[in-house]
Amino acid sequence: MQINLSNLGKRYNYEWIFRNLTYTLESGTSYAILGHNGSGKSTLLTIIAGHNLHSEGDITYKLDGKTIAPDKAYRELSLTAPYLELVEEFTLLEMIAFHTRFKPLRGDLSHQNLVERMGLQKSRNKYIKDFSSGMKQRLKLGLAIYSDTQLLVLDEPTTNLDQEGIDWYQNHVEQNKADRLIVVGSNIVHEYSFCEHHLHITDYHVQARQVR
Ligand SMILES: Nc1ncnc2c1ncn2[C@@H]1O[C@H](COP(=O)(O)OP(=O)(O)OP(=O)(O)O)[C@@H](O)[C@H]1O
Numbered sequence: 613m614q615i616n617l618s619n620l621g622k623r624y625n626y627e628w629i630f631r632n633l634t635y636t637l638e639s640g641t642s643y644a645i646l647g648h649n650g651s652g653k654s655t656l657l658t659i660i661a662g663h664n665l666h667s668e669g670d671i672t673y674k675l676d677g678k679t680i681a682p683d684k685a686y687r688e689l690s691l692t693a694p695y696l697e698l699v700e701e702f703t704l705l706e707m708i709a710f711h712t713r714f715k716p717l718r719g720d721l722s723h724q725n726l727v728e729r730m731g732l733q734k735s736r737n738k739y740i741k742d743f744s745s746g747m748k749q750r751l752k753l754g755l756a757i758y759s760d761t762q763l764l765v766l767d768e769p770t771t772n773l774d775q776e777g778i779d780w781y782q783n784h785v786e787q788n789k790a791d792r793l794i795v796v797g798s799n800i801v802h803e804y805s806f807c808e809h810h811l812h813i814t815d816y817h818v819q820a821r822q823v824r
Pocket of ligand 1: 624625629647648649650651652653654655656799
C-alpha cells in the first residue's frame, strides 16, 4: 500500500491544525508522527484512517500500484486509539468472533491462538467490562496487530500498559511489521523506536511555516 498526502491541511473552525503537508507513506516502512500534546498527531492519524475529513489538499491510497477508493483502503486498515471503544458486553472470545467477521486474522491464526498471543488465556470467558485498563489495551493492540491488514495505525499504543505490556507490544509489532505500512502517533520513544521515519507535525503548523 502507498498513501500520498498532497498539500494536506486541516482546520477546525478558524484554527488551522496543519497545512501544506506533502508526504508519501509506503508498505514495508514504519512512520512515527511526533509532536507535543495538542499538536495534531491524532488529527492526522484519523484523516489517514478515513475517520476524519481534511480541509484542503488530497489524500490518495494505492494498492499494488493502482489507486483505490478510500472505502477500499478501509478494508486494509487496523486502527487502535484511546478514543476507540471495545464492546464491553462481550466476553473476550465473543469480542474476537465479532471483530473477525469484519477483519479476518493474519495467517492461520485461530481465535484461541490469538488469546494465547495476547497472554489472556485465563480471561477468555471474562466480560470485557471486567478487564483492567491494561488488559483492554492489550486486547485492542492484539486485534489490530493480528488482523490481516496492510495498514496499521497506532495512536498512543502503550496507554495503560506496564513494562511487561510495553515489552509485549514491542515484540509483537516487530514480529508482524514486515511488508506492512505502520503509522504510530506518539510522544514516547518506546512506542516508536522501531520506526524508520519521523514526521514532526509541528513542521506543518502555520506559524512554523510563516517564519521560514
Ligand atoms: N473535533 C474537534 N473540534 C475542534 N478542535 C479539535 C477537534 N479535535 C481536535 N481539535 C483540536 O485540534 C488540535 C490537535 O488535537 P489532536 O488531538 O490532533 O492533538 P494530539 O497531537 O494528538 O494531542 P495529544 O498528544 O494530547 O493526544 C487541538 O488544539 C485540539 O483541541
